[in-house]
Amino acid sequence: MLELAATVGIRGGSEMAAVPTEAPIASVSVELTEALSVGLARPLFLIALPLGVLAIWALLFHGAEGTASERSRRLLFAARVLVVALVVLGAAGPYTVQSRETAGEPTVTLLVDRSDSMAVSPDVSNRLESSIESEGVSVRRVPVGTNDTSPVGDAVAANLREGGEVVLLSDGRVTSGQPLGEATALARSVNATVSVVSPDPRTTERYVTVAGPDKASRGVENRFAARIDGVGPNTSATLTVRVDGEQVAERTTETVPTTVEFNHTFNSTGSHTVTAEIDALDRFSENDVYRKTVRVVEQPEILYVSPGEYPYRDYLGQLYDVDTAEEVPEDLSEYYAVVVQDAPADSVGNVDHLQEFVIEGGGLVVVGGQNSFERGGYEGSNLASMLPVTVGEGQRSATNIVLAVDVSGSAEEGMRIQKATALSVLDQLGDENEVGLVGFNFQAYRVASVEPLSENRGELRDKIRRLRSGGATDIAAGVRGGGELLGDRRGTVILVSDGHDSPDEAAAVASGLADRGIRVVTVGAGERINERTLRTIAGAGGGSYFRATETTQLGILFGSAGAPGASGLVVLDRTHFVTSGVTLTASPDSFNDVSVRSGASFLVAGENGQPALATWRYGLGRVATVTAHGEDGTLDGLLREPDSLLLTRTTNYAVGDPERKATGVVGVPDTRVGESTSVTYRGTERPEAADVSFQRVGEETYRASLTPDEAGYYEVLNATYAANYPREYAAFGPDPALRTLVEGTGGEEYTVAQGQRIARAAAQRSVGVRPVRTDWTWLPILFGLLLFTIEVSYRRLQVRRRNRPADGGLP
Structure with a gap:
């Protein structure tokens, strides 16, 4: 067949990937086995064979004279044709291509992270490179990142080769470009491996962060946590926390991590600042200050509807602006959520308006008791159609x-x-x-x-x-x-x-x-x-x-009789906003007979599997049902800490965004240097601000993007946001994602002292089955010359032995 290019597979010592071999475009080859093919590099030279045969025939038979016998002429003709054939075959360039296990030229691609987060670890790149090269393996060093930029994922992806391997010298802290997870998926798709060397930090480094609510209600106590973290040897660090410039906490510690929690109540609306600063002798000063803004709004207005008087009403009054009514009125426009407690369906009031309120984005919390759900005529009512539960215990359905x-x-x-x-x-x-x-x-x-x-x-x-x-x-x-x-x-x-x-x-x-x-x-x-x-x-x-x-x-x-060994309430989903971080100690003795609808979130159950709390979306609104209660219809232990957080979260879930009815700037999240944040503005007209361009993104909603280049507090349209230190200084030491990268690609985790092991592994991988081409031009020419010499020598020997002329004058 006409061979335009030959390919044979190779990967490691046994697997195979396409590798091209050189072959002249005019060559021909025949594949004898999967591992062996033969061919001619210059097949056009074969044209000379019939011409040579014709010339020899003419010399020996056409008009030939002499005393040689016919038999001698035929033998000589056969010998000379064979000589010509061998010479022509040699000129045609015979070759073979055979798959053999050969040692390649091992090379290690070493990606060296030069970003600032690596400055707390010793620079071992030269030592590692020398150790690898001492084993005769060449190193291709590729620098990655600089200062506060760590595009480690991009670097890995850019240096992947099909069936190849890279060695990453990095802490894996990605601050720009694609995450390591995407690089892992790409490496798997091309059958490449990534190995890692990540030296442990030796230099002391401390950094500070603050966690807490981004939005808060005026007059409501909020909890915050300032945290000192870092790597390296212990050193003394003093943490100072200020709210709106006034010191609220101070702590000196030598251990990390250390968390300082504090409570604060904001008594005025608008933007407020929380600043945490540490005084420590460490490598970087950029991350010694963390800034956080809290947007304080008026307490959301909530309507509480109940035919009785329950402690839950007083509890809500501590957190929200609560109006009380015996039934739902027609106008609900001023409220963010409606709470209905232990009310029969026929006493709730205007359920049609309540349904419209929820569909358009309002919240609804229905709290059970002795007069609701199965005892309150909920089954088949318009109120029940909005709830994430149905009345009646029901049969467990198979799935x-x-x-x-x-x-x-x-x-x-x-x-x-x-x-x-x-x-x-x-x-x-x-x-x-x-x-x-x-x-x-x-x-x-x-x-x-x-x-x-x-x-x-x-x-x-x-x-x-x-x-x-x-x-x-x-x-x-x-x-x-x-x-x-x-x-x-x-x-x-x-x-x-x-x-x-x-x-x-x-x-x-x-x-x-x-x-x-x-x-x-x-x-x-x-x-x-x-x-x-x-x-x-x-x-x-x-x-x-x-x-x-x-x-x-x-x-x-999924159909068992409950949670064996459990007592009290059981949290079923800790990923949900309502139940995340919640601790439950209460043991309510009563539950309404309900079952959770398909598509709803079953969040909390009783020890025997009774639904206690469920949520779902209804239209644009959010609905929650609390069906656990005391014998007297109250919420009993759920109103005491730490269980009360569950009720607060449930109500906040129903309320949603406490600024959804507001105008002006309603959102500007904190960000980091070099990372953008969005300013959301609600109003009838596009806002005007210096150096800020707003684009319309919805009805009476405009948005602008800002990217700060220095740390500090910034203001836009009377709203404040914080720009914190770059992400590069927010974490140090090996990222857990490195292990996922190694395991996901079949690589290895090496130490700094294992350079020789890296080299040996590279050498072993370079050994593989490769196509080896051998040129055999010399062999047929050698045989031709040898045959010609033997034939001539034989005829001369015959002449001397018989003492007569050379075979009757044969040429």
Whole structure:
């Protein structure tokens, strides 16, 4: 066949990827086996063969004279034709291409992070490079980042080669460009590996941050937390916190992290500042001050509707501007939310206006008791149609469930825990469900089809016990595999994993499944768990995240009799705004008989699985139901700390944005130097401000983007926002994302002293099966000359032996 280019595969010592070999365009070749082909580099020279044969025939037979016999002429003709054929074959350039294991030229691509966050760690790049090169392996050094910019993800992506490897000398703190998760996905797509060297910090560095509400109500106490963190040897640091320039806290400490909590009540509306500053002897001064702004608004107006007098009304009055009524009036325009407590459906008032109020963005909280829900005629009423629960305990409905268990290499250390967790999850699922099993590493494997659990529980337990670990981690593959096993059925994928992978792709897959009616629940299990990843995936998939110790709570969601061993209230979803960080100690003795609607968020349950708190969106508004109460109809222990935070969060959830009815600047989040923030303005006309250009983004809504280049407080249209130190100085030491990068691409974590090991690994990878071309031009020419010499020598010997002329005059 006509050979335009020859390719043979290579990757490492056994796998193969396309590598071109040189071949003349006019050459021809024939593939004898998968590993061997033969060809001619100059096949046009073969044209000379018939011409040569014709010339020899003419010399020996056409008009030939002499005494030579016919037999002698034929033998000589055959010998001379063979000589000519060998010479012509040599001129045509015979060659072979054979796949052989050969040693390549090993090279290490070393990405060296030069950003400021690496300044707290020793500079080991020269030492590492020398150690690698001492083993005869060349190093291609690529500098990454400078000053406060760390585009580590971009650098990794730019230096990836199909089947290749890079070594990253960095703390992995990405401050610009693509995150490491995207670089991990790209490396997997081209079958490349990324190894890491991340030296531990040796220089003392301290930085400060402040956490707390961005918006607050006037006259309401708020809690803030200032935190000193850092790396390196202990050193004394003094923290000073000021609110609107007035000192409110001071602490001196030598240990990190140290958190100083404080409460503050703002008595005037508008922008307020919270500034935390540390005095410490460390490497950088840029991060010694943290600035935060709090936008204080008037207390949102809330309507409280109840036929009785309950302590919850007084509790709300401490946080909001509360009006009290026995029933809902026609005009609700001044309110942000309506709270209805223990009221029969026929005494609530104008439910049609309440429904319209919620659909247009208002909030609604319905609190149960002895006169509501099943005892208040809610069933079939217009009020009940807005609620995330239905009246009546109801029967538990069966659902389709797929257990997706992580069996990747990153899970290997904790595989015993993974299996135990998966078995625990299985124990919580009721027999009425249909359950299947998927194992996954870099791809998903069907272990058991979706079948009634009442029939295959024992088989599933056995298959979970026999799972084996290995391979790279791709959580997205596990989520996708669970969805594929469910097929067209609605249901739930319960993902059991340590979470060591980028959440981006998996979250996107989970979101797609949620659109199909498939919820994704995540359970953290293993020696080391990346809860952030698992929470992100669960949030995108419309599900919840559970720790391995919380699997009994799955029984409430999927058909068991409750949460064995639990007492009091049980939080089912800690990722939700209402329940995040909430601690519950109360044990209400009564619950209304309700069941949670499909599509609603079941947040808190009683110890026997009774719904206690559920939420959902209704139109543009938010609705919550609290169905746990005391025998006397009050909320009992829920009004005492720390449980009272649950009621505050529930009401805040219903209220939503406390400035949604305001005009002027209603939002300008704090930012960092070099990062943009958006100014949101509501009004009938476009605002005018120096050096700020507003664009219309909605009805009576305008937005502008600002990017500060220095740290400090800034003002725009009488609203203040803070610009803090660059992100480069906000974290030091190896980023946990580095481990995910290494495990996700099959790389290695090296120490500074392992340069020789890096070199040996590179040399080993360079050994592979490669196409080796051998030119055989010399061989046929050599044989031709040898044959010609033998033939001539034989005829001369015959002449001497017989003492006669050379064979009758043959040429």
